Amino acid sequence: MIDSKASQLSDVDLIVGAALEAGKIALGFFRQSPEVWWKNNGQSPVSAADFAANESLAAALRTARPDYGWLSEETDDDAERLKHATVFVVDPIDGTRGFLSGLDLWCVSVAVVTDGRPVAGVLYAPALGELFVATAGGQALKNGEPISVSQRVGDDINRLATGEEMLKGFDPDFRKTVERVKHVPSLAYRLAMVADGRLEGTIVKRNSHDWDLAAADLILERAGGALVDLSGKALRYNRAEVSHDELCGASAAQLPEFLRQLSNRRDG
Incomplete structure (x- = not known):
């Protein structure tokens, strides 16, 4: 849980800490056969892990930034968010089907969006030990090291x-x-x-x-x-x-x- 000093953190440090904690919680359910429900007319699974991670993220982020809006896959949407210039955009477990199948290719996704574009973003894949972080105007990092896209062009594979x-x-x-x-x-x-x-x-x-x-x-x-x-x-x-x-x-x-x-x- 983020402590009372969370409100003093930068947005990126805040969402990194929240994503790490949510990932730890989700990892505790991984390959443990968590309870599963179905949404979207039975098309999409959601598990106890999704809900637990979402609760952790909401508690940490919404407490620290009560003036920000909130949009999460696992929270009922509220049009109130449209009144906020800045919102948290959250997926507690992106890749739930893979998570439930025991595959390690899932992650916690947290972004801060201002005026329609992300200004801070974190992806944490706890089963892989990978943390991706970026801020507007800064470098993209993976586990603290700069990353860049492929430079292959033309007839390269x-x-x-x-x-x-x-x-x-x-x-x-x-x-x-x-x-x-x-x-x-x-x-x-x-x-x-x-x-x-x-x-x-x-x-x-x-x-x-x-x-x-x-x-x-x-x-x-x-x-x-x-x-x-x-x-x-x-x-x-x-x-x-x-x-x-x-x-x-x-x-x-x-x-x-x-x-x-x-x-x-x-x-x-």
Whole structure:
């Protein structure tokens, strides 16, 4: 639990501490068969671990910054957040399906969003011992060390996280350059893999949400990449509608080509 001095911390130090504590709590449920419920008409699982991590984050962050709005996957949305210029955008466990399957590719995602864009972001993957941190104007860090996107260009092999059906619509010559990676259940962690150069890009299907994206968006940006819609525009957060259309996250070098392939693709 964050102590009474939390209100004196910088936003980034506050969310780092909160994410570390929430990750510790979630890790206590990992591979322990936590209780599971289903939401979104039975489409999405949520576990006791998600709720416990969410409670920890809310207690730490909302107490320290009562003037900030709040948007979390595991808290009923309140339009009151739209009145706040600055909000916390939180996913207590991004990659719940993987978490419940015993896979270690899940993370706690916490962002501070001001005027629609993230200004501080943290991803903590406790099962992997990885902590990603970024602030607007600063470097993206992984376990305290600077990270940067891949510099592969042109005909180099592109390690791309996307569905097989998506690849079928791309130009045949481009498909030859693509090495499709095994599915990563956490979208936020997938974007972090682009940020630290393990992937050149990922294509995000429709209906991702602010809490999946905000922290990873900033980390990717500060590592030299971008997360954009298919027109190439940066995302806006803390809108009335928190879901997004199809997106692409990539290194700056490869983003234009990926967007061209997405715009020109053929069905099937």
